Amino acid sequence: MAISTQAPGRPSADRAAIGSAVAARLDADPRMQRLPSAQVDAWRCPAFLDEANCDWLVQVIDANRRPSTLLSDRGTSANRTSESCDMDRNAPGIREIDRFIADALGIDPDHGETMQGQRYAPGQHFRTHHDYFHEGESYWPRMQASGGQRTWTAMIYLNEVEEGGATWFPQGGLRVAPRKGLLLVWNNLAADGSPNTATLHEGMAVVEGTKYIVTKWFRERPWAMAARAATGSPA
Numbered sequence: 001m002a003i004s005t006q007a008p009g010r011p012s013a014d015r016a017a018i019g020s021a022v023a024a025r026l027d028a029d030p031r032m033q034r035l036p037s038a039q040v041d042a043w044r045c046p047a048f049l050d051e052a053n054c055d056w057l058v059q060v061i062d063a064n065r066r067p068s069t070l071l072s073d074r075g076t077s078a079n080r081t082s083e084s085c086d087m088d089r090n091a092p093g094i095r096e097i098d099r100f101i102a103d104a105l106g107i108d109p110d111h112g113e114t115m116q117g118q119r120y121a122p123g124q125h126f127r128t129h130h131d132y133f134h135e136g137e138s139y140w141p142r143m144q145a146s147g148g149q150r151t152w153t154a155m156i157y158l159n160e161v162e163e164g165g166a167t168w169f170p171q172g173g174l175r176v177a178p179r180k181g182l183l184l185v186w187n188n189l190a191a192d193g194s195p196n197t198a199t200l201h202e203g204m205a206v207v208e209g210t211k212y213i214v215t216k217w218f219r220e221r222p223w224a225m226a227a228r229a230a231t232g233s234p235a
């Protein structure tokens with residue numbers, strides 16, 4: 001997508017507090033390794049999810065995948081050529097994994113959007129983008145009403161990829177290669193709670209093999225669609 005020169009959002013004390021609480025929890029967790037970047041707060045955790053759960057999630061993705069979509073006003077489908085699917089948070093197995101991820105970050109699972117599965121075949125990619133919402137775009141009022149800004153992203157790589165498929169942060173100086181079960185988490189916001197433009201990242205093209213991941217995006221407040229599902233009220 002084109003990179004706007006307009007500020008993507010304003011500082012926020014509430015978002016800043018979420019950022020420092022989650023960072024402190026990750027730093028205190030011996031499983032987590034902080035990645036060396038002055039621009040992006042990111043951690044990795046090898047073998048976060050066990051092999052059986054990784055294999056099972058790959059099967060769920062294969063059974064449900066469809067072409068991925070983009071929210072942006074500016075992007076085109078050429079920016080995201082993978083296939084993806086929503087993982088039903090109420091399904092047995094998914095719920096436990098959902099909670100396992102939320103617990104690692106210390107965020108209430110209700111703040112998480114539906115976990116997304118993604119599959120990249122050779123040549124498929126997710127071009128540079130930000131996970132936070134650009135508060136000047138037309139979708140923002142809807143996002144604000146459904147839980148507000150995205151705070152943290154958690155991704156798990158579900159298989160080994162022969163070549164390619166790394167997650168690259170060109171401004172953060174980070175490049176993470178897929179490893180089965182590896183968790184990658186980062187804060188999309190800066191210390192003052194405003195969107196951190198240096199979190200720009202790309203799912204690089206797979207060269208050989210197939211890449212499977214699950215991604216979870218957390219909101220600053222409970223995610224409204226989840227709340228509606230829980231109470232059974234219409235969307």
Ligand SMILES: O=C(O)CCC(=O)C(=O)O
Nearest residue numbers: 126131166167202203215
């Ligand atoms: O595939 C990747 O490595 C990145 C995926 C991503 O950026 C996302 O799902 O938001």
Ligand SMILES: [Fe+2]
Nearest residue numbers: 129130131201
């Ligand atoms: Fe992303």
